[in-house]
Amino acid sequence: MSESTTAAPAEPTITERDMLGALEVLATADPEPDRLLILTDEEIQALDGRSALTLLGSPYLDQGVVDVESSVAAALRSLAARLLVRTEVEGREDEGEVVTGAGDPARRPAQLDRRLAGVLTLRRIPEAMVTTQRTLNGGSTTLAHYFFPESGVLEEYVTVDGFHHFAVPALGAVAGRIRRFVDPFEVADVDGEPVSVTLQEATTAFDVDDTRSVSVLTAVVDGAGRQATIAATSSAVQVLDNGPIGEGRSPEDEVQLSAVSAGTLLALIDVLIPRTAEAGSPQS
Known part of the structure; x- marks a missing residue:
């Protein structure tokens, strides 16, 4: 999760657990796949910063009538309510070693559901x-x-x-x-x-x-x-x-x-x- 709701780090930290989630996501490939996950503009910004929306756009947040800061804060609460984000430290899975980026994964403000972590990781590292x-x-x-x-x-x-x-x-x-x-x-x-x-x-x-x-x-x-x-x-x-x-x-x-x-x-x-x-x- 981004430590800021306005900008993502230049090189976000990706851990072994994030990569495992990414591989698990890709392993579900199917010629006619079911929908894996739906996220909103504001949820992506809450999780990965504003820059994560630059390439594909953010139609909802870009309307000009949306209170972005409040929307992003509410989105984070919604993700927590759906158990896609865990803010408590107790019971977290081991993040493993850092694959790219810097910082101590244990100091992350929250841990993402592994499937969600995998999707966000894949968005960051396409070839x-x-x-x-x-x-x-x-x-x-x-x-x-x-x-x-x-x-x-x-x-x-x-x-x-x-x-x-x-x-x-x-x-x-x-x-x-x-x-x-x-x-x-x-x-x-x-x-x-x-x-x-x-x-x-x-x-x-x-x-x-x-x-x-x-x-x-x-x-x-x-x-x-x-x-x-x-x-x-x-x-x-x-x-x-x-x-x-x-x-x-x-x-x-x-x-x-x-x-x-x-x-x-x-x-x-x-x-x-x-x-x-x-x-x-x-x-x-």
Whole structure:
């Protein structure tokens, strides 16, 4: 648990018990996983500091009308009431040695349920990530996947009202889960001929009047990233390959825009999925 409700340490302390919890979480992987855990914006901030919400956002706390300090304090009490956080010292499990970070684990202000500790640990130490932000009429949601050695994956889905749903899908199922997320109305139909447009033209390349959802998929591994924009209309899905991230590209550089079938969409997403070990074929 963060010792501050406003900022997480630059290098949070991770113990052997935390790592054991992380391994136990990853061991539950399933092609169609059940929901593992739900946390709110304010619970994550209470546990891991404000910076833990920077990447995926905090829709509830960012509304501007929420008393953040009071919400975070109430969230911590709620976690304690659900026995996910133990503030008393007596009866705690041994944290073991410190794996990363500094400090004495025995001096932590609280001990987390081991599954919860595992989820928070995994959020801190991915080897690669894919984030998909989708915008619909009802607002924006984010689906994130954290990748680890031996085909380990943690999924986090952030709703418009700031609930973070965690699950542990099998690696081979990730592309299919993202495909369903970016094509929520299942309208991907047939493949079309790719059309070349400049990066400057790409912002107006989609049929805005008929667009029902727009998703931006970003894959990052080893410090390098690639991005694609996926738009679903009433009758088709179009994919724009934005290319590598952060390479100082010119507005006149050309990118490819094309309508895709469900199978092609799945294959394109699968190419962007980082893999640290051999895995099976993608599952739709």
